[in-house]
Amino acid sequence: MNNKTIGFIGLGNMGGRMTRCLVDAGLTVLGYDTDTQRVKTAGAQVADSIAQVAAESGVVLLSLPDSKVVETVVEGAEGLLRHCREGQVVVDLSTAAASSTIRLHGLFAERGVQYIDAGISGGAAAAEKGALTLMIGGDEATVATLDWVFAPIASKVFHMGASGAGHTTKTLNNFLNAVSLCATAEVMVAGKKAGLDLHQLLDVLNSSSGVNFATQKRFPYIVDGDYLEGGLTGKLMNKDVVLYIDRVRELGVASLNASGPLASFGLQVALGYGDLISNKVVDAIGDVSGGVRLHQPL
Template identity: 85%
Template sequence: MNNTILGFIGLGNMGGRMTRCLVNAGLNVLGYDTDTQRTMDAGAQVAASVAQIAAEASVILLSLPDSKVVEAVVEGPHGLLAHSREGQIIVDLSTAAASSTIRLHGLFAERGVQYIDAGISGGAAAAEKGALTLMVGGDAATVEALAWVFEPIASKVFLMGESGAGHTTKLLNNFLNAVSLAATAEVMVAGKKAGLDLHRLLDVLNSSSGVNFATLNRFPHIVDGNYLEGGLTGKLMSKDVVLYLDRARELGVASLNASGPLASFGLQVALGYGDQISNRVVDAIGDMSGGVRLHESTEESVKGDKV
């Protein structure tokens, strides 16, 4: 099985880390990215085009920014759909619109190709360690047959249902992530302005009903000036909230709690933090609250660490 050629398209922040894990597991990976250096850095063989990936790989993984990019890679004149072969498996690890995923699944099915959607969670740290959580939609037998592909990159794999179920689950998870991060950022700025010891405040929150992923895993670092750079950016978080709203509308679900994260991450982007990690939303809220920072400047913090 290890002699099977894996194709990987999109070797950016997450895709590059996943590719490295696959290569380290001894798998034969052929990679394609618009930045060839990313493919080389991940240790994969360099493909000259998407068409080459389609021609040589039996299983192809995608890790792309959004559905528009996925559709361009799939449906373009030199894309995967035009060059796909019966029996191939394509796994979309992107955060994508479920409606687009379901449509592409149908197009590939006409060519005898299985199109699997696999939302990922865990961020850059989990991708680095091969410990992601995958939420997967598609044919159950195909997903089971992909165990050798998923094992080097994920510690947990959940089959959520038919095509689109994986990407839907990812959007639900990301929305809750956005809500908790934005709300916790606001609370921490309020705590700072109130003169509270922020580590002690976090101890209280993590022992009380306000506990969430951000209080447990993000802000213990952020209050000391470590924003955990390398994860989901503010722009991408905003995009994911909009995708969630689109999916909620398609499902006929009233979304009453989206205004908070939409405003918070929209503010982050508007104030120039959009290309930085979404954790920087706390600085955007701080800017609008009188120039508040939870910590000393990064330079001062680094100097303090060296003393």
């Protein structure tokens, strides 16, 4: 096992971009994905199995769709728990359920392995530039040894607390992201039907109390037909809202504002846009509002 070799499991939309940043920084990355071409495209060495990643890496990074997949990779018959070694560090960059993360942390601890949860924010654009924000949970001393891993992929790193704190923070952030995106989409469809100039409407919103990430960073492009493809899909956004509902239920917090994004991204999925970027929620709302497209004449 080479302690300076990084294993990377899951080289999809975000994982592939992060791997490329690590490789470009001169680090040795051993990648495993069900699609081998993704590993090659990211410039990593190709691993034949999870077992090989565990055997040849000191630090293993995971970037997977959800906790169910993470649990399969970790607890499967040929998963990380079976092949990990004492002293290794596993960092989960997925958007996962904190309760699952905490449980897996305990299983890894029994084998002398540190399991760190690291929620990420910034989307594909930030991943491309190595400018992500990391929200980390787990052993603080271990996190302090990972600067050389995080530096090529993140511009901001926050240690949020014990195991599960990183993924909890990510879940809370993603819920606010979902709220602002679907609410702004609804407002922009209404503005379109009211005959307002949408760029001017955005200027007003961004100078007023309605300003949010979607008004600043998304809709200035969407109103001209650029949906910023490559980011979080509608299905994944819908999943994240459900993760939020589950987490606040576990914490005993009333979820009074989840129905809007749950309905909006559920509509996006139901209308066939689920595998497209979550920004397409504006088209789903437009569909049920008379066939509105922000960048097309009424």
